[in-house]
Amino acid sequence: xxxxxxxxxxxxxxxxxxxxxxxxxxxxxxxxxxxxxxxxxxxxxxxxxxxxxxxxxxxxxxxxxxxxxxxxxxxxxxxxxxxxxxxxxxxxxxxxxxxxxxxxxxxxxxxxxxxxxxxxxxxxxxxxxxxxxxxxxxxxxxxxxxxxxxxxxxxxxxxxxxxxxxxxxxxxxxxxxxxxx
Amino acid sequence: xxxxxxxxxxxxxxxxxxxxxxxxxxxxxxxxxxxxxxxxxxxxxxxxxxxxxxxxxxxxxxxxxxxxxxxxxxxxxxxxxxxxxxxxxxxxxxxxxxxxxxxxxxxxxxxxxxxxxxxxxxxxxxxxxxxxxxxxxxxxxxxxxxxxxxxxxxxxxxxxxxxxxxxxxxxxxxxxxxxxxxxxxxxxxxxxxx
Numbered sequence: 001x002x003x004x005x006x007x008x009x010x011x012x013x014x015x016x017x018x019x020x021x022x023x024x025x026x027x028x029x030x031x032x033x034x035x036x037x038x039x040x041x042x043x044x045x046x047x048x049x050x051x052x053x054x055x056x057x058x059x060x061x062x063x064x065x066x067x068x069x070x071x072x073x074x075x076x077x078x079x080x081x082x083x084x085x086x087x088x089x090x091x092x093x094x095x096x097x098x099x100x101x102x103x104x105x106x107x108x109x110x111x112x113x114x115x116x117x118x119x120x121x122x123x124x125x126x127x128x129x130x131x132x133x134x135x136x137x138x139x140x141x142x143x144x145x146x147x148x149x150x151x152x153x154x155x156x157x158x159x160x161x162x163x164x165x166x167x168x169x170x171x172x173x174x175x176x177x178x179x180x181x
Numbered sequence: 182x183x184x185x186x187x188x189x190x191x192x193x194x195x196x197x198x199x200x201x202x203x204x205x206x207x208x209x210x211x212x213x214x215x216x217x218x219x220x221x222x223x224x225x226x227x228x229x230x231x232x233x234x235x236x237x238x239x240x241x242x243x244x245x246x247x248x249x250x251x252x253x254x255x256x257x258x259x260x261x262x263x264x265x266x267x268x269x270x271x272x273x274x275x276x277x278x279x280x281x282x283x284x285x286x287x288x289x290x291x292x293x294x295x296x297x298x299x300x301x302x303x304x305x306x307x308x309x310x311x312x313x314x315x316x317x318x319x320x321x322x323x324x325x326x327x328x329x330x331x332x333x334x335x336x337x338x339x340x341x342x343x344x345x346x347x348x349x350x351x352x353x354x355x356x357x358x359x360x361x362x363x364x365x366x367x368x369x370x371x372x373x374x375x
Contacts, residue, residue, distance in 0.1 A: 019189075053330065053331060
């Protein structure tokens with residue numbers, strides 16, 4: 001195993017444990033799609049973990065890679081190079097919206113003194129009015145996944161959100177099922 | 182004070198919700214075996230199990246934007262699989278109760294379609310093979326791996342217990358996984374990855 005491979009697999013191990021650094025995640029993420037050995041190792045390591053937590057380790061009904069291929073054939077194409085919305089942009093837009101609304105409310109109040117009008121008037125610009133038109137919902141809507149939106153628009157059956165499904169069976173107990181920590 | 186173990190799915194779920202297909206693939210490969218085992222309890226035909234497994238992950242992908250993280254990703258996926266199995270049973274004559282009193286993937290109930298003596302034996306032999314591989318590890322690697330995989334401790338917690346730096350824990354767990362996988366691979370190649 002080369003040093004690069006060792007570093008990659010060590011990073012994979014950290015990702016598996018939820019303790020990867022951003023650099024380790026970037027390493028694994030960059031290699032994943034073109035490295036079948038990495039995917040096989042990931043499946044194998046999880047199988048071993050399952051085996052350690054159970055007295056049985058049943059075989060799977062289909063080769064793991066085959067399941068991925070079947071899923072990829074039915075999922076919308078991944079968005080390559082899609083620029084991510086900057087984390088600071090949404091809060092900034094919301095803050096600007098609040099400021100603009102506050103200014104707008106102030107402008108609607110009956111004038112109390114000529115000085116107040118002088119103070120408000122320069123801020124009631126078209127730019128400020130435009131910002132006030134941006135609602136929180138519009139800002140939040142910008143976070144919708146383009147790829148997933150495509151899936152819905154493609155006519156595929158859409159599953160209702162699982163959290164609101166009324167199912168009568170008992171969910172797995174965290175301690176017994178050993179969900180990943 | 183040591184850092185408790187983080188949710189190992191959190192990063193993958195967040196990335197998958199942001200449209201990262203690689204992260205979703207990782208979740209699929211991680212949970213495929215457990216989902217199939219769950220489905221096998223109510224569906225006899227292996228081909229149906231495979232189809233329902235695929236249906237489960239497709240539904241999960243589509244519903245992922247609505248996943249708020251109120252429950253573990255695994256619990257959420259479990260519910261989707263149960264719903265898929267229920268729809269399957271509604272379409273076909275039920276052959277077996279779906280009651281899953283234990284509510285777990287990893288314990289007593291044997292998969293329905295794997296209930297033949299040969300399959301059950303193979304299933305147990307695989308688990309035995311894993312445990313033998315772990316027993317063969319160097320003591321420090323074995324302890325680190327078991328503290329992580331079985332006890333679910335974080336690297337910091339394991340480092341504290343083993344009186345070594347967290348970086349050493351990382352390396353021990355990684356090397357342990359490599360060694361176990363090397364022993365497990367021939368067993369799975371011989372019928373495990375059907």
